Amino acid sequence: MTPDEVLSEVRALTHEFAEVGDDDPLDLESLEVVQLAEAVEARFGLVLSGRDLVPEYFGTIRRLAAHVAYLREHRR
Amino acid sequence: MKVLRPSALGRPVRIARTGRHLPSRVVDNAELQRLGAPLAPDEIVRLSGIETRRWAADDEATSDLAIAAARAALRGFDPQRVDRVVLGTVSPDHPSPSTACLVQRALGLREVPALDVGASCSAFLYALDVAARAVITGDDAVLAIAADVRSRFLDISDRSTCALFGDGAGAALLVPHDDPATGLVAIGLLADGRGARQVYVPAGGSRLPASAATVAAREHFIRMEQGPQVYMSAVEGMIGTGERLLAALGLTFADVDLVVPHQPNRRILERLGRLAGIPSDRVYVNIDRVGNISGASVAVALDEVIESGRLKAGDRVLLLTAGAGYTAGAALLVADEALLSR
Numbered sequence: 001m002t003p004d005e006v007l008s009e010v011r012a013l014t015h016e017f018a019e020v021g022d023d024d025p026l027d028l029e030s031l032e033v034v035q036l037a038e039a040v041e042a043r044f045g046l047v048l049s050g051r052d053l054v055p056e057y058f059g060t061i062r063r064l065a066a067h068v069a070y071l072r073e074h075r076r
Numbered sequence: 077m078k079v080l081r082p083s084a085l086g087r088p089v090r091i092a093r094t095g096r097h098l099p100s101r102v103v104d105n106a107e108l109q110r111l112g113a114p115l116a117p118d119e120i121v122r123l124s125g126i127e128t129r130r131w132a133a134d135d136e137a138t139s140d141l142a143i144a145a146a147r148a149a150l151r152g153f154d155p156q157r158v159d160r161v162v163l164g165t166v167s168p169d170h171p172s173p174s175t176a177c178l179v180q181r182a183l184g185l186r187e188v189p190a191l192d193v194g195a196s197c198s199a200f201l202y203a204l205d206v207a208a209r210a211v212i213t214g215d216d217a218v219l220a221i222a223a224d225v226r227s228r229f230l231d232i233s234d235r236s237t238c239a240l241f242g243d244g245a246g247a248a249l250l251v252p253h254d255d256p257a258t259g260l261v262a263i264g265l266l267a268d269g270r271g272a273r274q275v276y277v278p279a280g281g282s283r284l285p286a287s288a289a290t291v292a293a294r295e296h297f298i299r300m301e302q303g304p305q306v307y308m309s310a311v312e313g314m315i316g317t318g319e320r321l322l323a324a325l326g327l328t329f330a331d332v333d334l335v336v337p338h339q340p341n342r343r344i345l346e347r348l349g350r351l352a353g354i355p356s357d358r359v360y361v362n363i364d365r366v367g368n369i370s371g372a373s374v375a376v377a378l379d380e381v382i383e384s385g386r387l388k389a390g391d392r393v394l395l396l397t398a399g400a401g402y403t404a405g406a407a408l409l410v411a412d413e414a415l416l417s418r
């Protein structure tokens with residue numbers, strides 16, 4: 001899966017909760033963050049930790065996609 | 077994580093009795109909304125799985141609940157034989173003295189040591205660990221109690237915490253054992269202070285003493301500023317400690333008959349089961365009825381499990397906690413006949 005394909009998938013998952021641009025702030029309720037995290041886990045076969053849910057990674061769709069791509073490549 | 081195995085130290089330990097006490101006032105989600113919670117009843121269920129919780133009466137404090145739970149655990153046992161009281165709480169009656177001393181006095185115990193331990197929602201396992209070590213080193217009967225009245229520290233206007241917490245207490249009496257294969261087989265604890273500000277009460281201690289300004293700023297209430305991170309970290313704490321404890325015994329989650337976890341949120345328990353591969357019928361859940369009873373939750377749940385009759389001798393029961401601090405713990409009990417036939 002290319003980085004663009006990861007971005008596209010993350011965008012589709014995020015739009016289930018908020019129709020925002022790729023670089024707009026993700027202003028989600030706590031439960032929505034958890035639900036998005038679990039949707040990402042299911043789609044990409046990852047297990048996320050609390051440390052993955054910081055704004056640096058979950059702040060925008062683009063940052064989240066980059067983090068998912070990194071995790072797919074390096075950690076899990 | 078160091079795993080304590082009492083039998084490896086030559087003095088096996090068992091839980092002889094357990095007890096619990098919940099205040100009589102039942103607070104449902106509709107009442108919570110009437111009190112000012114900014115959440116609809118069905119929203120609370122969707123977010124947390126909680127339908128009701130118990131709250132202490134205005135004239136009840138943590139020691140009252142602890143005393144009642146301890147009396148239940150001591151039923152038929154001479155209190156004069158108790159050698160020590162260890163009480164886990166983060167909502168003591170007073171900053172000083174310890175709540176354990178109030179409990180010791182009310183139970184009519186001898187002048188035995190009585191101390192509080194603070195480990196938030198991991199309090200019961202922290203108390204159990206201290207109590208087990210006391211038995212290993214010579215005590216013959218130690219009360220491990222966990223009790224909390226967190227309803228006094230709730231900001232009813234805070235969406236992230238207002239609906240979660242209930243009040244209650246649970247107790248266990250630890251004694252020496254003659255069978256290394258049953259009883260309290262192992263216990264392990266962790267703390268990770270990097271999470272110290274994730275769930276906390278900002279004021280009322282030496283860092284920020286109580287003042288008119290701290291009261292006005294609502295700084296005596298429980299704060300949870302990064303809910304999603306706390307959610308994920310709670311699962312990590314319980315699975316991590318559980319896995320390490322079981323690995324030290326040559327076991328896995330598949331070898332456990334029943335998991336009795338801390339009850340922070342129904343969704344957390346579902347994630348715990350899913351990631352650890354534990355079928356839902358082997359994860360005990362009571363959060364729908366009693367909410368998150370903080371340090372007392374596993375103690376209350378364990379007493380309910382024993383009373384229910386669902387355990388049989390030889391069953392492996394894994395207790396798991398995770399709480400503010402962060403703290404976490406795991407303990408493996410192997411049910412013995414005497415405990416089940418109380």
